[in-house]
Amino acid sequence: MQIRVLALLLLCVAFIGGCGAQETIEEKKTVKIGIMLSDVGLGDQSFSDAAFQGLIKARDELDIQFDYREISETGDYEKGIADLVKQGNNFVVGLGFMVQESLEKVAKQYPDQQFVLIDSVSEAANIVSLTFKEEEGSFLIGALAGLKTKSNKLGFIGGMDVPLIHKFGAGFKQGAEAVNPKAQVAVEYAEDFGSVEKGASIARKMIQSGVDAVYPAAGLTGVGALKEAETNGKLAFGVDSDQFFAAEKAVVSSMLKHIDKAIYLICESMVKDGKLSDKHIELGLKENGVGLAEVRILTLSDKEKEQLDKLTNDIVSGTIKVNVK
Structure with a gap:
């Protein structure tokens, strides 16, 4: 009888411990980010490459996961953005003003999905705009x-x-x-x-x-x-x-x-708060969003x-x- 009681106690402890472990795993759930790159895509030695470096830093330092699409593989922005939504990303970034129309179309189809538009301003409720001076x-x-x-x-x-x-x-x-x-x-x-x-x-x-x-x-x-x-x-x-x-x-x-720093900033905010609270983020010299190289x-x-x-x-x-x- 004592053995059965002990076994039952151990089972309860294991069950409670398992619940705690599951909650810990859920608390540490990795943030997933999708990005639709600008028209030229990787290798432009400029905008897209800089944004990609910000994602790599966020992956290495914040333990995020990211996926990306280029128009050269998707044929149009809308398809690439929709693909990233379907992949279950916590938020999806549209890089560049030329992405805006397609991003707003997909955002309307997925009202519960969070989006970020870089380099233009959108009035859509589920799109955060990030611009530079x-x-x-x-x-x-x-x-x-x-x-x-x-x-x-x-x-x-x-x-x-x-x-x-x-x-x-x-x-x-x-x-x-x-x-x-x-x-x-x-x-x-x-x-x-x-x-x-x-x-x-x-x-x-x-x-x-x-x-x-x-x-x-x-x-x-x-x-x-x-x-x-x-x-x-x-x-x-x-x-x-x-x-x-x-x-x-x-x-x-x-x-x-500093598109790399901006990308890192929004990733950090997402990891910390689980959402992007600001509707429009604007970065200039004062915010170290722009500046001069050596x-x-x-x-x-x-x-x-x-x-x-x-x-x-x-x-x-x-x-x-x-x-x-």
Whole structure:
């Protein structure tokens, strides 16, 4: 009889212990994240690659799992986003303004699913918008270009003629003029984020017209412009990530758009709280969402460094308002 009672007690203890273990497992349930990459996808040496690095860091440090889709494999954004929802991800990210329409369609079909739209603002109830103040970082790039140009002719190459890209160009122009009233900025839109050849062709024409520094905000198309500047012995400025290694003899600095940090931030929030509470997250110089990469190739004088530091502080404090168009 005593043996039976002991066995029953042990069974109860095991059952209670098992419940506790199950609860512990549930508490440590891994967060799963899906991301629909922007049009060029991995290998763009810019936006998508930077976002992917943020996911890798979150996987290694926060123990998340992630899956991704590229339009080259899905054929369209909507299918890729829907696939990621069906995979059971806790939230699904649409990377880039071109994803917005498709993301909103899928979000409407899955009202209980959490989504994140990067680089545009959505009014959908289940979509969190994350944007950057690209104009602020571009202002500093423009200031650098304005200080170092010899011809007073600069070039801006946009991937598309859309409001997001206008922010890069407007900030660049304002920054150049702030330090060099004689600076002129030629502007051209490639209408393509994935053509190295087109970027090179546009940069070549600008250089032939007297431009001695180019700033492309055009993904892989922009890489073509950087390389063309290098070929012709001109200056260039990268975008989104540090693009020095794309053209080491030309790239003075890059406008860093910390998409990797933003991706990590939302992953961290999801792991901690199980949801994304903010409806719109906007990151600028003050929030360390944008900034400058290391200045290479050229040496800045102490006076020039002081100028850049003051401009940065004035933007952060609100003394300088940077144009968005």
